[in-house]
Amino acid sequence: MDKGKAFREVCQNFRPVMHHFFLERFLQPADWFEKRLAYTRSVAASSMVGYIVGLGDRHAMNILIDQATAEVVHIDLGVAFEQGLMLKTPERVPFRLTKDIVDGMGVTGVEGVFRRCCEETLSVMRTNKEALLTIVEVFIHDPLYKWALSPLKALQRQKETDDDLETSLEDSQDQHEGNKDAARALMRVRQKLDGYEEGELRSVNGQVQQLIQDAIDPERLSQMFAGWGAWM
Template identity: 65%
Template structure:
């Protein structure tokens, strides 16, 4: 159990409710149930506007915690994550054209290779277990990515995505940015979900084709077939007077701080006013 203060957990609790409803739909559908598609959830109990209690996800670790050491261990010849981010930050700060940013990004990819596939060879020594866990990881990423896209989840950096060291399933945490609130941040989030080179490396040789694509299609088809059910539930939640669906100053500062820490290892605080979200 984790007691958390200085943070509003009501939105996290709402997202867990939505995930549980989606899991019920996935279980009742013979195709998605046969493919073992579901979203890992955890308990969230808001105690007030600024505090609450969360279930501790035992046996998990942030993907970023593993990648931080794995890149140094398996690719010592590559440039450091800080150096890679610094190059992209320089392009952003100097307002380089998009074409130049793409050239810099592609150049970085050549000297900063993915290493997340080593997570599976480290933790699952038996070939059968290795294959099963890699498949479970692929299905988990596909399902959570599609549901996250529909729910407009933002702030999906590698410290907000845990991986279960036993089952290899991913668990998303910290839902302070949802329902496309990320689009009104100082640096708008326009990507639908996280699918970086390291995330894809865990899928195996087929990459995004094969199991990942099929699971994405099945999940998205299920959500489309049950859109009336989901819309009804979401409309009730979004119209609840107990919830204020805005990007709070705290959430905005947290997102900005996370990006700054990931890029420069420093601390920052964004104290700008809260921005309203108009999309329901």
């Protein structure tokens, strides 16, 4: 089955509705504008930070919204350092930027405020690269942190398995634990902060452009796990 074609058909039947949240909750024009701006800025900042640390599993239930400030709040941070690529259905997008997420940003969408805040956030992280890497490097020496998903936990994240398969993978779980992937994860974080994308060195503007393009690419979204809800 053509996943791209199926994805486009599903999108035609699911119209974005996020803008209604702001219209219905913030009735005063100034309040509506302020909260929509706060929402857009928080999505931009969390998207860039999430990309740098390789945060995955960003389905709709793991991104909450503060109904008072309209800022997004991420929960369930267990799939980090690009462990999403190890799932049964690998996650090919850098962060969640689906139709509903963009719909809440207003008529400019990913242009304007969102793009500018992404560039500013990434620029700040690049400037403070060594401090960030020092913090991440601490985890290398933490025996309690698991840098890679075990096969069993990877399947549990995307529940398309059976009891026999779970049982067969339980025995191999221990050998996938530990910090053996810590150096690789740290190196990838450094590459992102340096601006390397697909083997090419990019400016802040170029890197943000590439990430946004990848995040909204219908072909990439059509390959996502169904429970991730790429059409929302």
